[in-house]
Amino acid sequence: MNALDLLKEQHEEVSKLFKKFEKLGDGASSERRELFIMIADRLSAHASIEELYFYPSIKTEKSEDMVREAVEEHLAVKRIIADLLDMEPDDENFSAKMKVMMENVEHHVEEEEKELFPMVRKILNDDQLLALGVQMKAEFDELMEAEPRNEVPMQTDEAAPI
Numbered sequence: 001m002n003a004l005d006l007l008k009e010q011h012e013e014v015s016k017l018f019k020k021f022e023k024l025g026d027g028a029s030s031e032r033r034e035l036f037i038m039i040a041d042r043l044s045a046h047a048s049i050e051e052l053y054f055y056p057s058i059k060t061e062k063s064e065d066m067v068r069e070a071v072e073e074h075l076a077v078k079r080i081i082a083d084l085l086d087m088e089p090d091d092e093n094f095s096a097k098m099k100v101m102m103e104n105v106e107h108h109v110e111e112e113e114k115e116l117f118p119m120v121r122k123i124l125n126d127d128q129l130l131a132l133g134v135q136m137k138a139e140f141d142e143l144m145e146a147e148p149r150n151e152v153p154m155q156t157d158e159a160a161p162i
């Protein structure tokens with residue numbers, strides 16, 4: 001699968017989970033926890049494949065500022081996820097933190113899809129995007145087997161190197 005299609009598909013999947021979470025409202029604390037865990041695992045694995053494969057492959061003089069911004073945004077989201085992992089869903093701050101995390105992700109996704117991805121199409125050709133997609137999908141699936149959210153608290157000191 002083409003790397004950009006893969007990332008977009010994962011963005012959509014997370015956005016659906018966000019909507020589900022919002023619909024749950026303030027009760028249903030075990031469902032909220034379960035959904036948060038699904039979201040945290042997906043975001044963690046998604047950030048990892050971008051940081052390990054995607055960003056390094058697309059970093060050029062032109063895209064460098066955007067990629068630096070992207071990894072800083074990942075860091076901000078990881079810090080909130082790390083806080084949330086330490087909280088119970090009935091904590092009075094859980095919903096507020098979750099909301100800020102979702103807003104950060106939505107902003108980041110919009111910038112990637114509207115600004116970064118069009119630039120990437122000029123940096124990598126179809127064959128390169130396909131090979132990258134295959135590699136990222138394999139890594140994502142492997143990460144998802146081992147509760148990737150547990151890596152997040154170890155990644156909150158500084159942004160991933162690119």
Ligand SMILES: [Fe+2]
Pocket residue numbers: 047050070074108112
């Ligand atoms: Fe990203």
